[in-house]
Amino acid sequence: MTGVPLAWYLILSAVLFALGLAGFLFRKSIITIFMSIELMLNAVNLTFIAFSYQLKQVNGHIFAFFVMVVAAAEAAVGLAIILTVFKNRATLNVDEVDSMKY
């Protein structure tokens, strides 16, 4: 019986993380940036679960669970912030929200 090498899961996770990173760095829409963060969190979760399988321990699942809860909390607060920013500035472009920069 041939299975999938563990390395494939880890590489898939790295690819997804890199794509999330690319989205985070290159995109301008604050919503897409936020979604890129979610993508990175998902990639990390995949690594947790793959290692959990490899070590035959449930700990990785617990961490993935925590990550999900944090992501949910972050989404709630983050989207509220996005709403407030949009209300005040009428823009979703992160480059234009720079009043603390200078």
Place this chain on the structure above:
Amino acid sequence: MNFFVLSLIKAAVVAMVLLTTLAYLQWVERKVIAHIQVRLGPSRVGPHGLLQPLADVIKLITKEDLIPPHANKFVYLLAPFLAVTMALISISLIPFGTEIRVFGHPTWMQLTDLNVGLLFVLAISSMGVYGVALAGWASNNKYSLLGGLRSSAQMISYELPLSLAIAGPLLLANTLSLRQIVEKQAGSILHWNVLPQIVAFFVFLIAGFAETNRVPFDLPEAENELVAGFHTEYSSMKFAAFFMAEYANMVTMACITTTLFLGGWYPLFPVAWGSNYVPAAIFAAAAVLAFYHGFHPARRRDRLTLPVFGAIFLAIAILFLMPPAQNALIPLFWFLAKVGAILFLFIWVRGTLPRFRYDQLMRFAWKVLFAFCLWPFVFCLGVVVDVILFLIFAIIAVVCAVNVVVQTHPIASAISLVGVMGSLAVLYLLLGAEFIAMAQMIVYAGAVMVLFVFVIMLLNAGAESKRGRSFVAQLLGFPLLIAFLTLTSYFIQRLYPSTAQVHFGGFQGGTAQDIGRALFTHYLLPFEVISILILIAILGAIVLARKEL
């Protein structure tokens, strides 16, 4: 008796029967097409036109044999013989029936059984394209050249789904010998490869139509656009050779289909249920029908011919009931019945379907058929089903993730992100993390992403403007990204050799009970902290959304 003598006798019998079959297949085709089009078909030469093939042969032999002046003579003469030879060779590997005794010598109803039989058939059928392509080129005629070009492109394209469709039954049988492939399907229709490999069966059949240049894939010889295509310049027996090659290819394709998918010489249902009486019953019924119509004739000449046919059918029916003949004839009957059914399908399709346009033909091969013939692997490769599921969902995840990053409209990104999460949930299932997979769907795809979509709609966020993007970032970013990925992959490969593998069901500790137990023992404090965190997040979200900043 000597092995060589026996083989020679068998070869002679098969060749004679095959050549007669080819001639009469053409008669059958003309009759069937005629009846589909509410015509009579050939009916002048002999009773019901039965001597028509003979008349055709005489006509073709006595016709003038022209060689166009600027043709490449050697290739021009070689092409038809190449076509017909390649078409006839494959038949030598087809197992027609079980072992029989000829003058006390046991022998198989098969010319030879190579242990790479199926590969040999594929090899020969891929050589067949030379006949057509060279004929088109050597004729020095633009229509022929176009026909030859089309034919080579088409046959190469359809060779691929054909070979891939073969892979399914091949893996089920675990052998390349055609005889053993049939023997693996012994028993009733339930044991044939056609049921587990139904997709491969249809892919094979369609690709077979294309390989034999039959309607609806007869682009290489499309009469009304290419004036018969590659054989425009061929006359007399050389034309007949191409014609014979086409029919021989049809017969071979039908035989291979029967061998691979339809259980070869094995009956439809077990002998215990009386399948040995089916051939006798069919021929007896045919005899009764012929006698009835012979005594109530529609035309005067039927008064004599139909009772004669009836008597022949009755004799065959009695032959099938005689024990010594039964042994050899009944497997042969089942094999020929299946081949005949497929040949009838070939003719039926020709009488029914219009021709493809050329771009449709190519699109169909590469986008539809090729995609379909990968599916049989999922059904038959129980051993690598993990790999296939992983690959499918990993590809979906990566494609969706790329889409998240490159789409300019946030709603398209959000939907792609749901795709990533869904495929990751399936991967979690493969890793034995049922609870997390469900949580992923409920929390992430079901709640968080719905929130995102809601916010996008609430803000009426449009597509992101492309202005002001840093060229330096793009130029540097992508090479850096690829370098990062390559390095990471390299280290992962080195750290985790291929011995560390993931099998579905290899880890059972991811159920709700296990997670609950871990959460309320070792992880109680983090669990409580995270509960407070999410409560604060809820309060914060409400405060932020309500407050007039």
